[in-house]
Amino acid sequence: MRTTIDIDEKLIKEAWAVLHPKSKRELIEVSLREVIRREKIKRLVNRLGKTPMITLGEFLRLRRRG
Numbered sequence: 001m002r003t004t005i006d007i008d009e010k011l012i013k014e015a016w017a018v019l020h021p022k023s024k025r026e027l028i029e030v031s032l033r034e035v036i037r038r039e040k041i042k043r044l045v046n047r048l049g050k051t052p053m054i055t056l057g058e059f060l061r062l063r064r065r066g
Contacts, residue, residue, distance in 0.1 A: 012027070021027040054062075 012024070015027055015031060019027060019030055021030060
């Protein structure tokens with residue numbers, strides 16, 4: 001998809017220095033993937049906080065019982 005947007009040049013330069021992409025397109029794609037990855041991790045952590053956890057020993061014992 002082709003889109004024209006205005007992005008803070010200082011922000012672009014800082015991201016470029018950190019990521020060393022081959023192109024602006026790669027810079028944006030890597031950045032978007034990272035934001036998505038972090039949000040998925042946050043959601044997973046929030047869900048795990050609401051899910052009862054079992055120890056590895058309990059898991060193996062339940063698994064052996066079939």
